[in-house]
Amino acid sequence: MSRPKNQNYKGHGLSKGKEREQRASIRFKTTLMNTLMDVLRHRPGWVEVKDEGEWDFYWCDVSWLRENFDHTYMDEHVRISHFRNHYELTRKNYMVKNLKRFRKQLEREAGKLEAAKCDFFPKTFEMPCEYHLFVEEFRKNPGITWIMKPVARSQGKGIFLFRRLKDIVDWRKDTRSSDDQKDDIPVENYVAQRYIENPYLIGGRKFDLRVYVLVMSYIPLRAWLYRDGFARFSNTRFTLNSIDDQYVHLTNVAVQKTSPDYHPKKGCKWTLQRFRQYLASKHGPEAVETLFRDIDNIFVKSLQSVQKVIISDKHCFELYGYDILIDQDLKPWLLEVNASPSLTASSQEDYELKTCLLEDTLHVVDMEARSLRADSPCW
Amino acid sequence: MLQEESDLSLIIAQIVQKLKGSNLYSQLERQAWASLQRPEIKLESLKEDIKEFFKISGWEKKLQNAVYSELSVFPLPSHPAAPPEHLKEPLVYMRKAQGSWEKRILKSLNSMCTELSIPLARKRPVGEQKELLNKWNEMGTDEPDLSLFRPVYAPKDFLEVLINLRNPNYENGDSLSFRTHLGLIQVPLKVKDIPELGALGRSASNKVINKKQNMGPRKQDPNQREGEFPRNDSKEKFQDKGCTTGLKHNNPRLEQEKECFVELGLNIGQLGIDDSTQVPPELFENEHVRIGQKVLAEQDSAAAQQYIRQGSPTALRAELWALILNISSQPEDVLYYEQLKTNVIQHDLLVDSLIYKDVKLTASNDDYYFVFEDYLYQVLLCFSRDTSVLSHFAFNSASPPKSYIRGKLGLEEYAVFYPPNGVIPFHGFSMYVAPLCFLYHEPSKLYQIFREMYVRFFFRLHSISSHPSGIVSLCLLFETLLQTYLPQLFYHLREIGAQPLRISFKWMVRAFSGYLATDQLLLLWDRILGYNSLEILAVLAAAVFAFRAVNLMEVTSLAAAEAVLADLSTLKVMPLLQIFLFATVT
Numbered sequence: 001m002s003r004p005k006n007q008n009y010k011g012h013g014l015s016k017g018k019e020r021e022q023r024a025s026i027r028f029k030t031t032l033m034n035t036l037m038d039v040l041r042h043r044p045g046w047v048e049v050k051d052e053g054e055w056d057f058y059w060c061d062v063s064w065l066r067e068n069f070d071h072t073y074m075d076e077h078v079r080i081s082h083f084r085n086h087y088e089l090t091r092k093n094y095m096v097k098n099l100k101r102f103r104k105q106l107e108r109e110a111g112k113l114e115a116a117k118c119d120f121f122p123k124t125f126e127m128p129c130e131y132h133l134f135v136e137e138f139r140k141n142p143g144i145t146w147i148m149k150p151v152a153r154s155q156g157k158g159i160f161l162f163r164r165l166k167d168i169v170d171w172r173k174d175t176r177s178s179d180d181q182k183d184d185i186p187v188e189n190y191v192a193q194r195y196i197e198n199p200y201l202i203g204g205r206k207f208d209l210r211v212y213v214l215v216m217s218y219i220p221l222r223a224w225l226y227r228d229g230f231a232r233f234s235n236t237r238f239t240l241n242s243i244d245d246q247y248v249h250l251t252n253v254a255v256q257k258t259s260p261d262y263h264p265k266k267g268c269k270w271t272l273q274r275f276r277q278y279l280a281s282k283h284g285p286e287a288v289e290t291l292f293r294d295i296d297n298i299f300v301k302s303l304q305s306v307q308k309v310i311i312s313d314k315h316c317f318e319l320y321g322y323d324i325l326i327d328q329d330l331k332p333w334l335l336e337v338n339a340s341p342s343l344t345a346s347s348q349e350d351y352e353l354k355t356c357l358l359e360d361t362l363h364v365v366d367m368e369a370r371s372l373r374a375d376s377p378c379w
Numbered sequence: 380m381l382q383e384e385s386d387l388s389l390i391i392a393q394i395v396q397k398l399k400g401s402n403l404y405s406q407l408e409r410q411a412w413a414s415l416q417r418p419e420i421k422l423e424s425l426k427e428d429i430k431e432f433f434k435i436s437g438w439e440k441k442l443q444n445a446v447y448s449e450l451s452v453f454p455l456p457s458h459p460a461a462p463p464e465h466l467k468e469p470l471v472y473m474r475k476a477q478g479s480w481e482k483r484i485l486k487s488l489n490s491m492c493t494e495l496s497i498p499l500a501r502k503r504p505v506g507e508q509k510e511l512l513n514k515w516n517e518m519g520t521d522e523p524d525l526s527l528f529r530p531v532y533a534p535k536d537f538l539e540v541l542i543n544l545r546n547p548n549y550e551n552g553d554s555l556s557f558r559t560h561l562g563l564i565q566v567p568l569k570v571k572d573i574p575e576l577g578a579l580g581r582s583a584s585n586k587v588i589n590k591k592q593n594m595g596p597r598k599q600d601p602n603q604r605e606g607e608f609p610r611n612d613s614k615e616k617f618q619d620k621g622c623t624t625g626l627k628h629n630n631p632r633l634e635q636e637k638e639c640f641v642e643l644g645l646n647i648g649q650l651g652i653d654d655s656t657q658v659p660p661e662l663f664e665n666e667h668v669r670i671g672q673k674v675l676a677e678q679d680s681a682a683a684q685q686y687i688r689q690g691s692p693t694a695l696r697a698e699l700w701a702l703i704l705n706i707s708s709q710p711e712d713v714l715y716y717e718q719l720k721t722n723v724i725q726h727d728l729l730v731d732s733l734i735y736k737d738v739k740l741t742a743s744n745d746d747y748y749f750v751f752e753d754y755l756y757q758v759l760l761c762f763s764r765d766t767s768v769l770s771h772f773a774f775n776s777a778s779p780p781k782s783y784i785r786g787k788l789g790l791e792e793y794a795v796f797y798p799p800n801g802v803i804p805f806h807g808f809s810m811y812v813a814p815l816c817f818l819y820h821e822p823s824k825l826y827q828i829f830r831e832m833y834v835r836f837f838f839r840l841h842s843i844s845s846h847p848s849g850i851v852s853l854c855l856l857f858e859t860l861l862q863t864y865l866p867q868l869f870y871h872l873r874e875i876g877a878q879p880l881r882i883s884f885k886w887m888v889r890a891f892s893g894y895l896a897t898d899q900l901l902l903l904w905d906r907i908l909g910y911n912s913l914e915i916l917a918v919l920a921a922a923v924f925a926f927r928a929v930n931l932m933e934v935t936s937l938a939a940a941e942a943v944l945a946d947l948s949t950l951k952v953m954p955l956l957q958i959f960l961f962a963t964v965t
Contacts, residue, residue, distance in 0.1 A: 203750035203816070204516055233750060237517035274747060277693065277898050281818055284694040349746060 026367045030059040034344040035351060039358040045368070057367055062086070062340060074315045079365055082339060083218070083316045089306045090320070090339040092191045093126045093151045102305030118305075120298050121334045122194040126151075134192050138165060145195040149336075161195060168192070196333055200326040202278065204237040208335060209272070209324040213299050214361055218312040223303055224364055225296070226357055229272040230350070269350060279330075287330060295324055295332045302334065319361055394449045402711060403445050410438055437678065444680035448705035451684075451911050452774075452835055468776035468844045472546050473851075477776045477843040480540050484803055485780050487531050492729060495527055499729050499782055499797055508724050515720070519743070519752035525736045530806035534888040537805075537841060538563075538881070541851055544843065561873055562858030563880045568845055640910065640918070640960055642688035650690025650902060652953045664692075671695045680705055688909035690902050690953070697818040703908050704831040708824050716823035719761035722799075726764075730798045734759045738809045747897050751816035755809050758826050762833075768800035771834035776844035777801075802838075807885075810892040811837050814900050836913055840888050848913040853887050854880055856917040861924055864959075868928050877937040882944050883920040890916055891947075899952045919952060922959035926950070 025047040028040050036059055040046055049055050059081040069084050088094045099121060107115035125134035127148075138146070148168065150158040162168055199206045212226040270278075279288045299322065321341025325333045343358070345351035398404055411429050414420055420428040433439040461469075468474045492499060503511070514521065542563045549567050650667065667689065674682045675698050683702045691699050701707070723731075738755050742748045748755075762768070772779055779801025781794045812829050819825035839849045846852065861879055862869045872879050886894050890913070891903060906915050923944065924931065930943045 204753055205750060237520065237753070268749065270747070270750070274897065278817060280693045281696060282820065347746070 026057055027053065027055045028057040028059070029053070029055040031061060031064075032059065032343060035354040036343045036358055039355055039362070043359075043362065057365075077367070078315055079317060079367060080315050081317060081319065083215075083318050084311045084313060086310065086318055086339045088309045089302065090337050091151045092124070092149055092193075092336055093189055095302070095306075095337060096121065096124045096126065096191060098305045098309060099302065102301070117297055118301050120294075120301070120332060122196060124191050124193040127190040127192055135165065141194075145197055147193050147195040148190050149193065151189045151191060196325055196327055198328045199238065200328050200330065201238050202231075202233070205233045205235070206238040207231045207233045207270075209275070209295075209322075209326065209332075210341065211272070211295065211299075211322045211324060212341065212357055213303075213320045213322055214317065214364060215303065215320065216317050216364065217314065218303075218307050218310050221303060221307050223299065225299060226360065227272075228353055228357070230353065231270045231272065231275045233268045233270070235268060269346065271349065271353065283330065291326070291330050291332065298322070298324065298332060298334050302337065317365055319357075390450075394446060397449055398445060401445070402709065403441060407433075407438060407442065410436070440678050444678070444702070444705050447680045447684075463773070466774055467772070467778075468846075470546075470845045472544075472548075473776060473843055473845050476540065476544055478778075480537075480843060481777065481780065484531055488729075488780075488803065491529070491531075497729055497732075501727050503725060503727050507727075511724050515724075515757070517753055518756040519738075521735075523732070523735060525732060525739065528732050528736045530737060530740075531733060531803055533806040534885045535881075537850075537888070538884045541843065541854060544851065560858065561862050561869055562855070563878050564851065564855045564858060566851065566855070568852055568855055640906075640915070640956075642909070649953045649957070650692065650905075652951075652957070668692045668695070671699065675699065675702065678702060684909055684911070686909075687905045691905045693898075696901060696905070700818065700828065700908060701824070704828060704835070706824070706827045706831055708821070708827070712827055713823045716761065716826050719764050719826075720757075722764040723760045728763060728798055730763050730804065731760055733804050734763065734809070737804055737806060741807055741893065742809045742813045745810075745813070745893055748810075748813040748816065748893075751813060754816045754822065754825060755812050757822050758812050758829055759804070759809060761826055762830060763798040763800050763802065763804070765800045765830065766796070768802065768830065768834060769796060771838060772801060775838050775842055776846075776849075777838070777842040802833075805841065807889050807893075810889050814892050814897060814904070817897055817901070835911075836907060837890065839913060840890065850888065853913060853917040854884065856914060857883055857887070857920045860918065860921040864921070865925055865928060868924065868931060871932055872940060875935055875937070875940070877934070877940040879924060881937070882941055883924070886920055886923075886947075887913075887916045891919065894947045895950060895952065896948050899950065903952050915956070918959065919956060922955040923947065923950065925959055926955055 025045050026043075027049045028046050029049050030036055030040060040059070041048065046057075056075075056077065057079050062082060065080075065082050065084065069080075074080065088098055099118060103115050103118040106118060123137060125131070125137065127134070143163065145161055145163050147159065147161050201207075209229060209231050211229040214224040214226070216222040216224070276288055276292075279291070302322075318339060319341065321338040323335040323338065325335050327333065343354055345354055410433070414429055414432045417432065420432065430439075433442070464474060468477065511518075542565075544564070544566050546566050650664070671686060671692055672695065674686050675695060680702055683699050687699055687703065706712075734756070738752060738759070742755055743752050769779055779796040780803065782797035783794050811833065812825075815825060815829055815832070819828055836848070839846060840853075841850065843849070843851060858869075858880055869879060890907070891900055895903065903915065903919065907913060927943055931940060934940045934943060
């Protein structure tokens, strides 16, 4: 294989002739120092490369991807852990846009009933461009609570609740740069979403579900659902009275960790199995089956909605963390999709779950088979 | 014959007496009066017609359930001349030991009081009352300073007392023989002497066994169970015989156990085994669920108790337990609970801080139960003010502590029971309530269920008595089973200074709550309700040791043995019990 002349091109996975037959290990690279590192290091035949070494497998973070993906040449068997434009699914404003478009398409093609299956995201408006549409909707439903979320941030940062237009008018004034200054600072995009006021509570606490979906390719759409996951509990008791209290409403572990009540030993998580048992003893097994079928529907529809938009590169796969909220009628709502779900473990149980999750992910990706060449030893 | 008859009439009289004071009686009376309006009631055959009416309308069933409930709780008939202490505890040395243990607890409580200068009880100022009322549903968010409080006692303190129990009339002799008991408990109690239970189990099981004969060979895959067992040859042995005759064993004890727990036999379907994903539901599970629904429709306590010996389906468990414990949420019960809540709001007790501390130390730190923290306060705080609990002391060897109004020590007119329900919580007490939160979400119902479970079962786990379900008997049963069936293991552990009871005691005192996974724990508690006895705790403890015997034989210290047995959360209860009871060959 001749090396391309462009200096910016970095080849990965390239081997020089004979070396290929002799290569018996998979070179991996990652910057994450948590469960993932443990799993990768323990995998037989996998070797870590650092810095500028060539790799066959890279669990990268999204910023690296943004900067380097387009300049990187990857050999056939090489795998990387993100899709180039994953943000079509994971940035809140794009996801909403794609879902809305998909819903319209479904309605045209298959009728209202089929389209209604897409009604798992609360009414959302992109700010600031859809501000006027939002105000219209706001006025139609006075008194309900709305939640404002920055599109691109995570771990609960920048999120707040509001009930009056006045609250966000103030906020707009604050965030908008004044006319005197140059607009060097890009205005951050937000979405305003209808807040789910009747979440299902356990022990008086609000929680959301984190479920993992592994997508191996978009065309054709090949996705895997991990059987386990967890329910993340808010540490304080749910009430709509204190919408300023981040700790009550936002169930991100990152936010809970900073709550004064938080004790690291507690973990404030239940495995999905335990959650299912609890629901089954309260509502019966059929209700639980229905709920989980509806949740599966969320995965399918959301992936279908971005199927044609995401650049399906065969080198890419992605492990998404879906955040689902259940309301009191046992209806699941999609809160968001994470392209880089946290792989840091908050407790022993959590560590085991994430380890198994990552191991299974690597089994599915199956680097071992891809590196296989006819003339090299089978293993 | 005559003795039996007079015993029976004595029991009947006592139950009638008890029920006359109950709500059910006045309801029945009211119903009888109301029924006079009905056309089918004729004056000539008034008594028969009313009886018929009761039968059809389901009131007879309710009465049956109430009687059955009383029978379950009622202690065995004793000599009419026996003093009330004998009902609590017939053996003098046990009574004495319980008395001195109680003195120690009270001393500890009093000294904590004086040290911290906190009164045992005080009336809350109005502001504080309002605040507590507002926070009633989220008391878990409160973080009072509890650093100075310590639990009054922990299970291991209690164990030390039990170890030192001796019957002064029993001379063991110093010479060691094969009869020497190797364990820590050195009292000569007869373990497993429950003839009624054995008979009940046997007659019922005959019907069950006949039915199951037609279901064909049980699908078993030994690798699916936790661990590997050489099941295949024992399968042939038990296939066509009833399990009571299955394994002819020299030792009568295991035979007795097997008789007791006949429904757990290998031939009989169990929830916890035969509802696993590898077993097609048509084989057992579907039918079992159908029967369960029928039992609930009939509202028959006795049938429910028999049914639940094979385990309860998740969806039916809450109702089944309520039926067996004869709890139906009447408006009066809700009112009673509200009254208790008012008592909590108005007065602050020292015991409350102990409860807080216990919840924070145990349930709040538990991976499963931390969510239910608020419910635990709502139940336990009310529980400590519930004077109706005092009635159970009639058959509990313990006695409620007394406190005297300041300055009037010794004067009976100024004595009150403290805490009002007479029960001083110890470290881990809140774990009795935590699993119930999985099943019941309405506070007054949750409360009732817990209270009933306590006065039927849990109190026996922390009072010194000779009752077969008492903790002393359970310890002795555990040690005896272990010594009889795993003598090598027992001897080895004893030699390295790791007496098995030191490890298993805490499991039994808490009825395994917090040690097993919740679904397994609930399956275990199903059987406690079904057999109306706690002996299954001792059997399970022995079964756990048997299961981990190989690892335990290799340890060389108590700490290492503890480590082998530290994590029980992956264990499956029913296979363990079955193996131990019906398939262990020595």
